[in-house]
Amino acid sequence: MNDNLTEQFADFIAATRLEDLPHSARERARIVLIDTVASAFMGSRSSEVPMIERAAIAIAGRGDSPVVGRPALANAGAVLVNGYLVTATTVCDVHRPTLCHVTPEVFPPALAVGTQRAVAGADFLLAFALGLETTTRVGLGSNYPAFRAKGWHSPGVWGPFGGAAAAGKLLGLDRAQLRNALSLAGSQSAGTFAHWGTPTIKFHQSRGALSGYLAANLAETGFEAGADVLTAKDGGLYRTYSDGGKPELAVAGLGTQWELERLSLRPWPLASSLQSVATALLHLVDTAGAGAATVARARVGLSTTVYNMHGELPWDDRFHALLSAPYVTAVILADGVCGLDQFAPERLKDADLDRYARQNVEVVIDESVEGTGATVELELTDGQTIRDSRAVPHGDEKDPLSLADVRSKFLAAAAGLLPADQAAATLARLERIEELPSIDGATFGAGAGAGGSA
Secondary structure: OOOOHHHHHHHHHHHOOHHHOOHHHHHHHHHHHHHHHHHHHHHOOOOOHHHHHHHHHHHHOOOOEEEEOEEEEOHHHHHHHHHHHHHOOOOOOEEHHHOEOOHHHHHHHHHHHHHHOOOOHHHHHHHHHHHHHHHHHHHHOOOHHHHHHOOEOHHHHHHHHHHHHHHHHHHOOOHHHHHHHHHHHHOOOOOEHHHOOOOHHHHHHHHHHHHHHHHHHHHHOOOOOOOOOOOOOOOOHHHHHOOOOOHHHHHOOOOOOOHHHHOEOOOOOOOHHHHHHHHHHHHHHHHHOOOOOOEEEEEEEEOHHHHHHHOOOOOOOHHHHHHOHHHHHHHHHHHOOOOHHHHOHHHHOOHHHHHHHHHOEEEEEOOOOOOOOEEEEEEEOOOOEEEEEEOOOOOOOOOOOOHHHHHHHHHHHHEOOEOHHHHHHHHHHHHOHHHOOOOOHHHHOEOHHHOOOO
16 A cells, blocks of 8 residues: 555546546536636625636636636636635635635646636536546545644635646546646645734635645656655645644545535525525525514624634625625524625624614524534514524535525525526536536636626
8 A cells, every 4th residue: 555645646537537536426526616607606796706806817827728707818827816716705605614615726727727727528528527526635634633733724815726627638648747737736835824804814715726726736747855755754734734634534435535516605695604694694584584674683603613704703804704704694684585685785884783783683602503503593573482403504515505596596695797598508508517518718708808807
């Protein structure tokens, strides 16, 4: 048995074919891909995206590499922007065991290489799946609690590995080149929670995508890197960024048990840790008619970890509002829905909503809540009290989004960016991507005519 973990992943990536994935893993990868493009469409509404575009043009110039819903850019710039688009409105995936948003780092390098080489849709889906699997498994081996205790942010540290795996597979790298690509990805691993509450926490995903893309392309030239960036005694990431990690978890069941099937998808543009709050509130809205007019007081219970991140966060701009438990609670009760419109600048300035969030919403630590669960208790104006508790949110692996759910998310996200017929055609292509003889920007709704200008 090869005890070099980086080589084990390289061997796995090189050897795996699409038919090696069980039907459930292949279907899940397709659903996650559709969700990823939907998330990128939503990202176009972010005020930060033009800043990333300007930086991309300054760094790499203009070009013909596709950007979802927006004008094309040079390869490296397109990867940078696509990475930010997927994560911009906090509606992309999350791998809860490692608190890692995976698709923003995997999809952009695969898109850049795949469209440049006009690869078959089946090859693209395989590379995408391998990128998801590599990121999640490398992260599992880190012993996440010890890794997090040092302040590291998973997407920036482990995301480059998935980007390198996906791009490297599409570049046709051999085992030695793939090992170098993964080690080169690890040499660019970075990102800490010091940036929590700022857009830089999302830039970790964007930069992680570019790191993976650079790693794969540099490895293709024959450039050498360390033999095992993960477990080397001197400078291996598991030792340096954690407590030595649990390398055995990274490869346990590799190729037979697909970690990508555990990815959680987000129905609503909120912090991943607030999805349970939205699940509970919207259930009470739908089943009990709860609303701001009938709820005198809302009490939301969170775990200590989630409370410390979201319980007291102000909502002075869209990004902070997406992370703020008091604001999320108030706006769902006021509007009865939870979409991007609930976080528009004009909604944030609503004096009545602001007052309701401050005076009628209480967010507390609830010792009975574990992880990213939530309890919601609503005291109605007629004296009744109604409650809902969620151990996991809708979209979690135990309550996953269906293909129908993701279709709805996709079409809603594309509205206003693509004509309805074009959006439907793009969705249809993604649903049957394995059948496409080749892919291009149109496969993913990318192109200069699809969005704003850079």
